[in-house]
Amino acid sequence: MVEECGDISNLLTKIQKCFLSGSNLKFLDWEKTIEHIRSSRDPVEAQESVLQVTVLHPSNLLYPVKEDYQRTFLKKFISQLENCGEEVCESLYKEYLVRLSSGEPQQYHHRHFLINGKTLTIQEHTSIVSGGTTGLATWEGGLALSEWCLHNPSLLRGRHVLELGCGLGLTGLCVSLCCHPQSYTLTDHHPAVLRAVERNLLLNREILSDIVVKTELLDWEDIYNTSLKDVDVVLAADVVFDERLFPALVATFHHLLSKTTSFAVLACTERNPQTLTTFLTLLGQKDLEIEELECPKPETFLYSLSPPIRLFSFRYGGQTRCADDAGSTDGEDRHG
Numbered sequence: 001m002v003e004e005c006g007d008i009s010n011l012l013t014k015i016q017k018c019f020l021s022g023s024n025l026k027f028l029d030w031e032k033t034i035e036h037i038r039s040s041r042d043p044v045e046a047q048e049s050v051l052q053v054t055v056l057h058p059s060n061l062l063y064p065v066k067e068d069y070q071r072t073f074l075k076k077f078i079s080q081l082e083n084c085g086e087e088v089c090e091s092l093y094k095e096y097l098v099r100l101s102s103g104e105p106q107q108y109h110h111r112h113f114l115i116n117g118k119t120l121t122i123q124e125h126t127s128i129v130s131g132g133t134t135g136l137a138t139w140e141g142g143l144a145l146s147e148w149c150l151h152n153p154s155l156l157r158g159r160h161v162l163e164l165g166c167g168l169g170l171t172g173l174c175v176s177l178c179c180h181p182q183s184y185t186l187t188d189h190h191p192a193v194l195r196a197v198e199r200n201l202l203l204n205r206e207i208l209s210d211i212v213v214k215t216e217l218l219d220w221e222d223i224y225n226t227s228l229k230d231v232d233v234v235l236a237a238d239v240v241f242d243e244r245l246f247p248a249l250v251a252t253f254h255h256l257l258s259k260t261t262s263f264a265v266l267a268c269t270e271r272n273p274q275t276l277t278t279f280l281t282l283l284g285q286k287d288l289e290i291e292e293l294e295c296p297k298p299e300t301f302l303y304s305l306s307p308p309i310r311l312f313s314f315r316y317g318g319q320t321r322c323a324d325d326a327g328s329t330d331g332e333d334r335h336g
């Protein structure tokens with residue numbers, strides 16, 4: 001019986017984790033969920049307990065996940081019950097109907113990530129590309145990089161970490177919350193992205209400890225006019241997508257890594273293997289020594305591995321040069 005309670009609570013935790021983070025519903029074990037409901041002494045109460053950890057969860061009531069997603073979840077839940085002849089409880093129908101008749105289209109929605117007993121909340125823009133930037137949504141590479149950081153806190157503890165193309169700041173928040181860096185600087189070039197990340201820092205201010213987390217404008221195409229402090233670790237996720245930006249991005253990594261003993265970790269969703277090869281070749285030409293890391297399995301963060309997500313660590317393998325030298329060499333890259 002104790003074991004059964006444990007199983008049910010594990011099942012509800014998994015449902016909650018998937019729903020609140022707005023992750024793909026394929027991560028839900030519907031078969032087990034329905035089996036649990038059907039074998040309960042009180043199937044209505046069992047259905048309601050699923051509603052309590054999803055649509056009626058306080059985090060969702062305060063900061064709702066995407067409306068479409070909530071509708072799809074409830075529709076799927078109802079059809080799974082109906083398909084096996086189980087009576088659907090009234091509150092489940094009610095919650096579905098409420099979401100069918102919602103008014104204004106949503107501009108923003110939220111995702112909640114349960115990490116070490118704390119809930120990290122991210123506000124996202126509802127369309128993936130908005131205001132000319134891809135940075136107002138959380139990308140799969142950002143989820144995988146966050147997972148990797150959670151598995152490797154010792155490499156980040158006490159370090160000055162800088163993130164390039166930070167988007168909404170999930171990785172920065174996750175590292176700040178769990179990996180004890182000395183400081184974390186979230187950088188991006190887009191003003192709307194920086195405003196959104198500031199908002200996410202505010203949303204999570206209660207759970208962030210005394211770690212120094214800040215945002216800074218950093219444009220890879222203007223790296224030599226950016227004043228940079230010492231950085232020990234550079235992180236970046238899903239920034240390798242536009243070949244026109246490769247020279248500037250490679251120069252940025254080189255500039256940050258050639259002055260210190262720092263290393264970088266980069267997560268890339270591999271949509272086009274040739275694009276990634278081109279980028280890695282350019283890094284190699286700048287004396288950056290690359291090692292491929294194993295992509296962790298989705299545990300805390302639920303991301304798809306199709307297309308694959310590849311992770312690389314690299315550090316400068318040449319002689320340490322002063323900033324001016326690096327600047328003049330890389331200036332050539334930027335012009336061709």
Ligand SMILES: C[S@@+](CC[C@H](N)C(=O)[O-])C[C@H]1O[C@@H](n2cnc3c(N)ncnc32)[C@H](O)[C@@H]1O
Binds near residue numbers: 137143165218220
């Ligand atoms: C696909 S998004 C990835 C966001 C985030 N890293 C994630 O994984 O969710 C790419 C990010 O790179 C940023 N970016 C694009 N070009 C940039 C540039 N020239 N300098 C700095 N950031 C740039 C975008 O604003 C956006 O936030």
